[in-house]
Amino acid sequence: MTWDYFISILIPMLEGSKMTILLFLIAIVLSIPLGFLLTLAVKSSFKTLSWLAQIYIYVMRGTPLLLQLLIICFGLPMIPGIGQYLVLDRFVAACLGFVLNYAAYFAEIFRGGLLAIDKGQYEAAKVLGLNKWQTMTRIVVPQMFRIALPSLANESVTLVKDTALLYAVAVPELLHFAQTAVNRDFTIMPFFVAGAIYLVMTLLLTLFFKWIERRYTFE
Amino acid sequence: MAIIEISKLKKSFGSLDVLKQITFDVNKNDVVAVIGPSGSGKSTMLRSLVHLETIEGGSISVDGDYLVKDGVYPKQQDIKQITSKMGMVFQHFNLFPHLTVKENLEVAPRLLKRESLAVISKRSDELLEKIGLANFSNTHPAKLSGGQKQRVAIARALMLNPEILLFDEPTSALDPELTGEVLQVMKDLAEEHMTMIVVTHEMGFAKEVANRVVFMDNGEIVESGSPTEFFENPQFDRTKAFLRRNLK
Ligand SMILES: Nc1ncnc2c1ncn2[C@@H]1O[C@H](COP(=O)(O)OP(=O)(O)OP(=O)(O)O)[C@@H](O)[C@H]1O
Numbered sequence: 001m002t003w004d005y006f007i008s009i010l011i012p013m014l015e016g017s018k019m020t021i022l023l024f025l026i027a028i029v030l031s032i033p034l035g036f037l038l039t040l041a042v043k044s045s046f047k048t049l050s051w052l053a054q055i056y057i058y059v060m061r062g063t064p065l066l067l068q069l070l071i072i073c074f075g076l077p078m079i080p081g082i083g084q085y086l087v088l089d090r091f092v093a094a095c096l097g098f099v100l101n102y103a104a105y106f107a108e109i110f111r112g113g114l115l116a117i118d119k120g121q122y123e124a125a126k127v128l129g130l131n132k133w134q135t136m137t138r139i140v141v142p143q144m145f146r147i148a149l150p151s152l153a154n155e156s157v158t159l160v161k162d163t164a165l166l167y168a169v170a171v172p173e174l175l176h177f178a179q180t181a182v183n184r185d186f187t188i189m190p191f192f193v194a195g196a197i198y199l200v201m202t203l204l205l206t207l208f209f210k211w212i213e214r215r216y217t218f219e
Numbered sequence: 220m221a222i223i224e225i226s227k228l229k230k231s232f233g234s235l236d237v238l239k240q241i242t243f244d245v246n247k248n249d250v251v252a253v254i255g256p257s258g259s260g261k262s263t264m265l266r267s268l269v270h271l272e273t274i275e276g277g278s279i280s281v282d283g284d285y286l287v288k289d290g291v292y293p294k295q296q297d298i299k300q301i302t303s304k305m306g307m308v309f310q311h312f313n314l315f316p317h318l319t320v321k322e323n324l325e326v327a328p329r330l331l332k333r334e335s336l337a338v339i340s341k342r343s344d345e346l347l348e349k350i351g352l353a354n355f356s357n358t359h360p361a362k363l364s365g366g367q368k369q370r371v372a373i374a375r376a377l378m379l380n381p382e383i384l385l386f387d388e389p390t391s392a393l394d395p396e397l398t399g400e401v402l403q404v405m406k407d408l409a410e411e412h413m414t415m416i417v418v419t420h421e422m423g424f425a426k427e428v429a430n431r432v433v434f435m436d437n438g439e440i441v442e443s444g445s446p447t448e449f450f451e452n453p454q455f456d457r458t459k460a461f462l463r464r465n466l467k
């Protein structure tokens with residue numbers, strides 16, 4: 001095992017990590033707000049909307065993400081009639097799948113956060129003359145976010161690892177290059193390198209969330 | 220001069236009639252102590268004054284304006300305008316845990332935008348001084364004792380210059396040794412002629428500070444009068460029985 005060999009497999013894998021990181025960022029940035037909207041929909045007094053949101057969350061959490069990705073990448077184009085318009089770029093399709101799926105998980109996390117907020121908080125805000133919007137943005141959401149942080153951190157680490165599912169829809173990412181090198185060179189080394197790269201990513205993410213948690217501790 | 224007029228208030232939760240024809244007036248500068256057994260409807264009555272409960276029948280007027288008339292509420296804007304004359308202090312403080320003490324005081328006036336930030340900041344400093352917590356302005360509520368929290372909650376209510384302050388068992392969640400500091404702040408307010416309605420189990424406070432005591436039982440006002448009349452010469456058996464149980 002030479003240093004040169006190590007560098008020669010590391011470069012394409014780091015290149016592949018870009019896809020992994022890009023997917024992670026897109027998924028997290030879009031699914032958190034979408035998840036919050038879903039939470040609001042679930043809590044809505046408009047019953048049909050609430051029902052639809054609950055069914056959506058149930059379906060998304062109750063089926064494998066891999067299945068959802070396969071449906072979006074390979075299933076949608078097969079729908080008679082409209083299928084030809086549903087052929088998406090693989091990476092775009094994967095992003096869509098991740099956002100739709102993770103939004104459901106984040107919605108559940110936020111819902112838990114909302115449930116943990118005492119009804120006295122709403123009452124105090126109301127008596128102080130805050131309207132619904134002010135109560136939500138100034139009182140409820142900051143507390144909900146703080147309560148949800150540890151779970152958000154957990155889910156984000158899972159998301160990093162789930163990016164490996166890109167492999168299944170043939171988007172070249174970290175794992176893809178590892179597998180290629182293993183097949184080509186008959187060595188286990190690339191798998192360990194891949195593992196190490198994932199560990200570095202999850203470590204950085206964990207440190208980041210620990211930092212936010214410390215910043216938003218109100219004690 | 221009556222500042223609050225409550226007449227024939229009715230409220231039920233399902234089949235449970237919690238308020239049955241509650242009628243009483245509060246005069247300006249009154250300190251009214253509302254006492255009565257658990258479940259008698261004291262909190263519900265108090266909460267209906269600030270529209271935390273919606274009543275089904277009867278009327279409430281504040282300063283001559285109807286918050287609700289014969290069970291019918293005016294439009295949202297009017298309700299808000301009328302309830303804004305009252306501040307409320309809760310048993311469990313309900314401070315905002317993510318905000319500092321000073322932010323807790325300032326959040327509402329800042330959002331209501333009726334005054335400049337400088338005026339708001341000056342008043343919050345003065346109030347913190349007054350309740351003896353000037354050194355705690357940048358502290359989060361979690362670091363405070365129960366008594367300190369309740370004093371902050373009182374200051375927060377005062378930030379909006381209410382004409383009337385409502386208290387729902389302000390000392391019931393406190394360790395006995397901490398009730399004194401909160402009662403002292405309330406006593407000071409009474410001396411400044413703040414109009415107050417205080418639901419309380421503190422018979423001492425009712426005797427010493429209140430100028431009127433209202434006894435509720437089972438959704439009705441059984442008896443009301445000056446503390447002297449009430450405690451020394453109660454008229455009704457239910458009152459006598461309650462006092463026997465609670466005065467020792
Ligand atoms: N939201 C609610 N839903 C159903 N029942 C309620 C609700 N709020 C209060 N009640 C019931 O109404 C009755 C009166 O309650 P209330 O809280 O006004 O009594 P209270 O005199 O303040 O009692 P306590 O001294 O225990 O605080 C009680 O029997 C209570 O269980």
Ligand SMILES: [Mg+2]
Pocket residue numbers: 261262263387388
């Ligand atoms: Mg009560």
